[in-house]
Amino acid sequence: MSCIPVLTTQYKPHPTERMRANQWMGxxxxxxxxxxxxTITAPKDAIVRITHCCICGSDLHMYGGEMDKYMESGDILGHEAIGYVEEVGxxxxxxxxxxxxxxxxxxACGECFYCQKEQYSLCDKTNPSKExxxxxxHRLSGIFGYSHLTGGYPGNQAEYCRVPNADLVLLHCPENLPAKRALGLADVTDTAWHGIELAEVREGDVVGVWGCGPIGLSIQKLAKEIRGAKKVYAVDKDPQRLAIAESLGMIPxxxxxxxxxxxxxxxxPHGLDRGIEASGFRSTNSVTHKVMRATGLEGDSSDTVSEIIKATRKGGNMALIGDFFxxxxxxxxxxxxEKTITLRGGQLMAQKYYPFLLNxxxxxxxDPSFVFTHTDDFENCPQEYERQFNHEVPGGMKSxxxxxxxxxxxxPL
Known part of the structure; x- marks a missing residue:
């Protein structure tokens, strides 16, 4: 059992000032x-006034009920946001x-064994979760608005957010960078890049990506445009998202x-050089796994993972970037x-990929802005969760x- 001191996840509320936030009630x-x-709780804190935020596909795990035992009524959701610093410690x-x-x-703390190796999502000091x-x-890092399993930190689908270890957790954002591009750099682009790094995508590779949501499509686009993949197969069940993948030059x-x-x-026939799972544990194809998940006999489905293993060549690489818990x-x-496949997974090591991705x-x-196909007011967050959960976001992607x-x-957006 780990006994490393951890950063407090609690914030000291302002005695009089109030704000609006998107809260999980069940x-x-x-x-x-x-x-x-x-308010400022520790010397390395910053308070950020939020201008734009969005819903991550992984937020839907909390919304859909899969993480209920790690949630508390009133928890503030969200871990993708941009804004302006109001105050610093x-x-x-x-x-x-x-x-x-x-x-x-x-x-992340920036000081522990893992942070020193730039493995920030494995940070020893920012998650007090005994669960x-x-x-x-072991504990992994803390994450904003992502259940008490990752520390219970209040999220940033709110008017303000307390940011611990601000020097490491914030990025300077150019004033002339449109909001969609900036917000796309908060999580989607760096998660996608993490998947490419885990799979070790190289120039000339044949790549398969299971999942054509914002992150899956971003993996496909980055693999082809930046890493030089020869072919990218895009796997999904949603016709609209498959059409987007095809329009980006992928093979649906x-x-x-x-x-x-x-x-x-x-x-x-040779198989994929790199296979990447970007649809997550809720993705089921077989009746067997649907029944097992519905009856509580398993928490995560291995349907897509099994397909990727079979489709990947001998000696190839696989990455799990869709959440499995x-x-x-x-x-x-x-x-x-027996196929000598290298399998890796894990939460994004966001800080490691900057300033490269920002540049x-x-x-x-x-341009990461293609993942946003709809704009709405912050006050409509609950309705946008329902839309995204049911694949009803106008344009088929992300609000x-x-x-x-x-x-x-x-x-400018």
């Missing part, structure tokens, strides 16, 4: 509530009031019509071992929510 039950505005060196910033989702310690044998594979592993192997059954460990966007070499302060500034 499975598929959210509300925009009024809560105390956070005396220990913050790199930021000052008035700076425009991107808030990274992973809360995670018991579940995995409709999992409603074909068995993806068999279809890919018929076209690529618990246990699965019928996992093809023999096929994985890609600033220099016009990559960007603008706070009252963001609307007042009227910045």
């Amino acid at each position: 499975a598929k039950s959210l509300k925009i509530g009024e809560v105390p505005k956070p 005396q220990g913050v060196d790199g930021f000052k009031a008035g700076d425009r910033v991107i808030i990274l989702p992973v809360i 995670m310690d018991d579940l995995y044998g 594979v409709d999992a409603n019509k074909v068995k993806p592993d068999e279809h890919i192997l018929s076209a690529e 618990f246990n699965t059954n019928n996992f093809p460990i023999g096929m994985l071992m 890609l966007v600033k220099e016009g070499k990559y 960007i929510m603008v706070t009252p302060y963001g609307r007042k500034l009227n910045q």
